[in-house]
Amino acid sequence: MTETRKKSVLVVGGGSVGAIAALNLHVGGLASVTVALRSNYHIVNEHGYSIESCDHGLLKGFRPSIVYKGVPDLVANSLPPYDYIILCTKSIPDLSPTSLELISPALPTNNTHTTLVLLQNGLNIEKPFLDAHPRTVILSGISLIGSAEPNYGRIVQNEPDRLLIGAFQHPTIDEETASTKAREFVTLYSASGRNDCKYSPNVVHDRWRKLVYNACFNPICAVTGIDSGRIRLADGGLDGLVRPAMNEIVTAAKAVANVVLEDDVVEKVIATDPLESWAKPSMLQDLEKGNFIEFENLLGEPLREGRKAGVPMPTLEVLYQLARVIQWRTKEAKDLVTVSAQ
Amino acid sequence: MTETRKKSVLVVGGGSVGAIAALNLHVGGLASVTVALRSNYHIVNEHGYSIESCDHGLLKGFRPSIVYKGVPDLVANSLPPYDYIILCTKSIPDLSPTSLELISPALPTNNTHTTLVLLQNGLNIEKPFLDAHPRTVILSGISLIGSAEPNYGRIVQNEPDRLLIGAFQHPTIDEETASTKAREFVTLYSASGRNDCKYSPNVVHDRWRKLVYNACFNPICAVTGIDSGRIRLADGGLDGLVRPAMNEIVTAAKAVANVVLEDDVVEKVIATDPLESWAKPSMLQDLEKGNFIEFENLLGEPLREGRKAGVPMPTLEVLYQLARVIQWRTKEAKDLVTVSAQ
Numbered sequence: 001m002t003e004t005r006k007k008s009v010l011v012v013g014g015g016s017v018g019a020i021a022a023l024n025l026h027v028g029g030l031a032s033v034t035v036a037l038r039s040n041y042h043i044v045n046e047h048g049y050s051i052e053s054c055d056h057g058l059l060k061g062f063r064p065s066i067v068y069k070g071v072p073d074l075v076a077n078s079l080p081p082y083d084y085i086i087l088c089t090k091s092i093p094d095l096s097p098t099s100l101e102l103i104s105p106a107l108p109t110n111n112t113h114t115t116l117v118l119l120q121n122g123l124n125i126e127k128p129f130l131d132a133h134p135r136t137v138i139l140s141g142i143s144l145i146g147s148a149e150p151n152y153g154r155i156v157q158n159e160p161d162r163l164l165i166g167a168f169q170h171p172t173i174d175e176e177t178a179s180t181k182a183r184e185f186v187t188l189y190s191a192s193g194r195n196d197c198k199y200s201p202n203v204v205h206d207r208w209r210k211l212v213y214n215a216c217f218n219p220i221c222a223v224t225g226i227d228s229g230r231i232r233l234a235d236g237g238l239d240g241l242v243r244p245a246m247n248e249i250v251t252a253a254k255a256v257a258n259v260v261l262e263d264d265v266v267e268k269v270i271a272t273d274p275l276e277s278w279a280k281p282s283m284l285q286d287l288e289k290g291n292f293i294e295f296e297n298l299l300g301e302p303l304r305e306g307r308k309a310g311v312p313m314p315t316l317e318v319l320y321q322l323a324r325v326i327q328w329r330t331k332e333a334k335d336l337v338t339v340s341a342q
Numbered sequence: 343m344t345e346t347r348k349k350s351v352l353v354v355g356g357g358s359v360g361a362i363a364a365l366n367l368h369v370g371g372l373a374s375v376t377v378a379l380r381s382n383y384h385i386v387n388e389h390g391y392s393i394e395s396c397d398h399g400l401l402k403g404f405r406p407s408i409v410y411k412g413v414p415d416l417v418a419n420s421l422p423p424y425d426y427i428i429l430c431t432k433s434i435p436d437l438s439p440t441s442l443e444l445i446s447p448a449l450p451t452n453n454t455h456t457t458l459v460l461l462q463n464g465l466n467i468e469k470p471f472l473d474a475h476p477r478t479v480i481l482s483g484i485s486l487i488g489s490a491e492p493n494y495g496r497i498v499q500n501e502p503d504r505l506l507i508g509a510f511q512h513p514t515i516d517e518e519t520a521s522t523k524a525r526e527f528v529t530l531y532s533a534s535g536r537n538d539c540k541y542s543p544n545v546v547h548d549r550w551r552k553l554v555y556n557a558c559f560n561p562i563c564a565v566t567g568i569d570s571g572r573i574r575l576a577d578g579g580l581d582g583l584v585r586p587a588m589n590e591i592v593t594a595a596k597a598v599a600n601v602v603l604e605d606d607v608v609e610k611v612i613a614t615d616p617l618e619s620w621a622k623p624s625m626l627q628d629l630e631k632g633n634f635i636e637f638e639n640l641l642g643e644p645l646r647e648g649r650k651a652g653v654p655m656p657t658l659e660v661l662y663q664l665a666r667v668i669q670w671r672t673k674e675a676k677d678l679v680t681v682s683a684q
Contacts, residue, residue, distance in 0.1 A: 318660035325568065
């Protein structure tokens with residue numbers, strides 16, 4: 001009987017962030033967790049996750065309640081709608097299928113029941129979902145976790161799971177309804193007692209604040225091929241690239257969204273990763289694995305918004321164009337674009 | 343007796359450009375050619391060069407008259423000064439030893455006899471030599487050859503050897519004296535009949551003209567890791583990077599040196615390499631080999647000169663800072679800088 005009162009949660013994307021989210025919800029006991037996997041489906045379905053976590057310790061063979069290959073089709077499987085869908089994939093709108101297309105089998109048209117949680121980075125990630133599902137409550141999840149999946153199904157979490165949850169602004173749903181869902185989700189997620197998940201009403205501020213890291217360290221480290229420690233030591237790294245890029249984000253945050261970041265935000269964000277952790281930002285990790293990079297929401301959107309507001313963003317402009325070329329290179333490597341034979 | 347009338351020429355650096363220069367001077371018969379080698383010394387000294395050349399055909403075991411390991415010390419070897427020293431190394435002033443230090447054993451202080459030919463790319467390469475050897479005639483050599491050294495001692499030349507020779511402006515040597523030396527060198531070099539070596543009085547124009555390619559395609563292809571054909575096909579390649587960078591050089595050429603490049607120079611330079619030759623600019627080749635890149639004279643100097651003249655150069659600025667970081671990365675790989683242990 002207790003089981004029926006659990007919230008049904010579908011976690012879409014069970015990589016380094018999604019696996020820890022699934023684990024927290026499972027351990028918390030207030031949710032029944034289904035995970036929709038792609039690249040690591042076979043390994044996780046057969047052996048479960050192998051997790052080394054600073055929050056949860058060592059876990060061999062962790063399995064969510066149900067594991068799907070891909071997003072389950074509600075109609076085809078005669079499933080009731082989920083209470084929550086948490087999207088934990090990378091946000092790569094320049095590729096097909098988009099995140100919106102990916103989750104559509106599990107999210108009915110005109111849905112009002114399911115709450116969607118976008119546990120993804122960057123700016124304007126909610127827009128396509130708000131357009132397609134205007135009656136769905138959509139929550140923002142900003143994860144400040146340090147976690148990686150060095151091999152399929154093996155999750156190494158070396159920085160605590162800090163998660164900021166708030167509601168995006170909806171055209172037709174009032175703030176109270178949306179924020180109530182956000183607080184409910186925080187309760188579900190926090191129940192494990194092994195994370196620092198907080199309700200944070202100022203989603204726009206939080207997203208711009210995180211862009212100071214993500215729009216800057218991410219592409220700079222990816223393009224130069226060095227980690228966030230070395231970029232602080234390299235000739236030209238901080239004064240030539242990181243600081244100018246971060247200052248452009250700080251200026252854009254104010255001009256675009258009236259978000260005033262703290263005075264010393266640039267130096268604080270530079271020091272986020274301890275120097276000698278030689279941390280590789282996710283975009284560099286993705287490139288090294290031959291994967292696509294999520295540069296449009298991390299870099300393209302703040303750039304476009306900043307430009308519209310009249311903010312000069314020369315550093316981010318060049319980094320963005322370089323990222324486009326690098327994404328094209330990955331497309332060629334994956335045979336998604338064709339050049340004439342050599 | 344004929345032998346004594348030959349000019350003595352020391353070619354410093356016998357890579358893809360220097361080897362073909364040595365070959366032309368040797369075949370022309372008006373020069374006695376000594377080559378100073380470093381990385382490929384042992385192979386060339388033992389087996390000679392293996393050359394596949396569109397100008398000279400196939401040559402197995404080509405040996406210049408004399409091969410030295412490093413630059414010969416005139417005093418220690420009781421050698422008379424050379425008539426010409428041709429510097430064909432990469433120009434990497436951010437590394438030690440500099441080109442100036444490299445050739446100093448073969449160039450006496452207060453030299454007036456030896457003419458120095460800088461067969462190197464970029465802006466302001468002559469400045470340290472003019473400062474240290476104000477009484478030496480210094481010639482500019484701009485090579486438009488297509489040539490590579492895929493393995494030590496193996497030279498593949500697939501584009502004709504076109505060479506523009508002129509005299510730099512000297513503070514204390516009159517133009518007539520310097521240009522006479524330039525014309526004499528053209529005679530020596532052209533004598534083989536297998537190249538297109540011309541006297542070109544407008545060194546400053548020629549150098550800025552070549553920067554339209556070198557300051558732009560070189561760093562853009564190096565940073566993105568793709569060739570000069572693919573960068574024309576990639577999202578953002580031409581409109582986001584190549585054209586803006588080239589336009590910055592065109593504007594700087596006018597502002598800095600009153601050099602007016604032809605109206606369609608940008609599109610002409612974009613089409614320099616046939617698309618499907620998938621040509622890798624030298625900086626990309628250097629990176630792929632783990633070598634240092636010659637970004638200071640190709641990119642740093644035009645940027646600094648342009649900035650001084652008030653030209654906005656946002657694209658080249660970011661490319662320059664990225665190149666500095668990449669050079670630092672190579673220094674770390676070669677143990678020339680140390681970061682704390684991981």
